[in-house]
Amino acid sequence: MRVGIVGLGLIGGSLGLALRRLRHSIDVTGVAKRSEGAAAAIERGAVNRASTDLNDLSDCDIVVIATPIDEIAGVIERLAPAVSPGTLITDVASVKQPVVRWAQRLPNPSRFLGGHPVAGKTQSGLEESDAGIFDQEPWIFTPSEGQDVRPFDTWLEVVRAIGATPTFMRADVHDQQMAFLSHLAFAISSAFAETVQKHADPTLGGPGYRGLVRLAGGDPAMYEAIARENRNAMVDAIDRFDAVLHRYRQRIGSGSKVKELFGGAVHAAR
Amino acid sequence: MRVGIVGLGLIGGSLGLALRRLRHSIDVTGVAKRSEGAAAAIERGAVNRASTDLNDLSDCDIVVIATPIDEIAGVIERLAPAVSPGTLITDVASVKQPVVRWAQRLPNPSRFLGGHPVAGKTQSGLEESDAGIFDQEPWIFTPSEGQDVRPFDTWLEVVRAIGATPTFMRADVHDQQMAFLSHLAFAISSAFAETVQKHADPTLGGPGYRGLVRLAGGDPAMYEAIARENRNAMVDAIDRFDAVLHRYRQRIGSGSKVKELFGGAVHAAR
DSSP states (O other): OEEEEEOOSHHHHHHHHHHHHSSSOOEEEEEOSSHHHHHHHHHHTSOSEEESOGGGGTTOSEEEEOSOHHHHHHHHHHHTTTSOTTOEEEEOOSOOHHHHHHHTTSSSGGGEEEEEEOOOOSSOSGGGOOGGGGTTOEEEEEOOTTOOOGGGHHHHHHHHHTTOEEEEOOHHHHHHHHIIIIIHHHHHHHHHHHHHHHHSOGGGOOHHHHHHHGGGGSOHHHHHHHHHHTHHHHHHHHHHHHHHHHHHHHHHHHTOSHHHHHHHHHHHHO | OEEEEEOOSHHHHHHHHHHHHSSSOOEEEEEOSSHHHHHHHHHHTSOSEEESOGGGGTTOSEEEEOSOGGGHHHHHHHHTTTSOTTOEEEEOOSOOHHHHHHHTTSSSGGGEEEEEEOOOOSSOSGGGOOGGGGTTOEEEEEOOTTOOOGGGHHHHHHHHHTTOEEEEOOHHHHHHHHIIIIIHHHHHHHHHHHHHHHHSOGGGOOHHHHHHHGGGGSOHHHHHHHHHHTHHHHHHHHHHHHHHHHHHHHHHHHTOSHHHHHHHHHHHHO
């Protein structure tokens, strides 16, 4: 099996490392935006070969688009003429509805399956890449209505082999789920970091503080792109969180049933 | 030096372990509420000897109260007749104004100095105790106005020896700081965990989700007691956070300057 990876950052680089570490090692070709990125990926052992030219992916069985989400539409457009009509294409973006829509422009949309490994680190970039980040995490796929996913069976096997659990859902359901589980989380973390910076001394913070601000250290450009592509679901998630927090505020202020409040949260956190 | 520790949970147990691990090992006597707790602390090596009787602390140079905050007033009352008038007393609670007020009932209030090691784990209890939790963390002391802290110099040396950094501030300033850095943090984490449980599938969450809900797994009784003792500052912190989050919501909803929003948070988180 020959796998192409477009975009050699944290996820693309980690995927390459994970694929090459498998018992039946998989041949990986990487495409980076700049030649420095291509060289660094080879140096790190994340790919067998790398370039800046999508045409070098012409003989791949599957191509994984792992660029920032705002570059995906352009990559899809340039990828179509560069690969053979039978090549499978997938991606790793954390918002799926726009990606699935962009993929409709492919000559053969049925060869595309949207994907999202729910994995990551706060810090991005190839230098943070790590073969282990997919282990024991979900890898969500969002087939179009009625799409036959059998052509992707081998890819699903690979996903399982690197430790992830393939899960299927509709793209809109995925985006709603991630609005709560991931996109709301980085909005909260960012707003908390900003609040503390305004009103307190962060150097007095302990492990609880540090755990809560970690996500705020992520890439602002990535967060902006996600917030743009999943805007409505994200605003809805913030509103629903705000309603819950408001109840915490009222109960704490009145001293009423505060233990039950936190007891329910313990249950939810486990 | 002989140190007494009242309350052998996560912090009391960790402190005992840390003191006994020092090069000039410190003799530690523990007092637990139940004999099982006393036996477990000896078994774990957190204390040299342990009982359920405060009178066994009569020959200690300093007694550290490490019980839940709602037991501190009672311990202070029973401790006074059990120790010699020269014995120093401190505590480790994360809200300081009520503790400092309760300590005024001591026959010699100048022998009391409120303290708060900004350290911890989500899970509480002796079985989670760990000598390393104080390392590179602040340990805040809240002297009364005009209090001479020199009698506590040896204790400050010990605090430094186990890796913490003694820091001094007024009790009300401490409580305000912790309302943001710690108490707001567990309210947010709890409200987030509850929101996700209501509206999404937590098993689809990745490392970002797990990092944000970790604090919600803490002890509801402890959170309730803290919320009661630091109520006003905590409500104020929630309101200020809510104002910041509201700006995130507006900006994300309108798509205006979202990158700058997250860029500021990155700065705040570092």
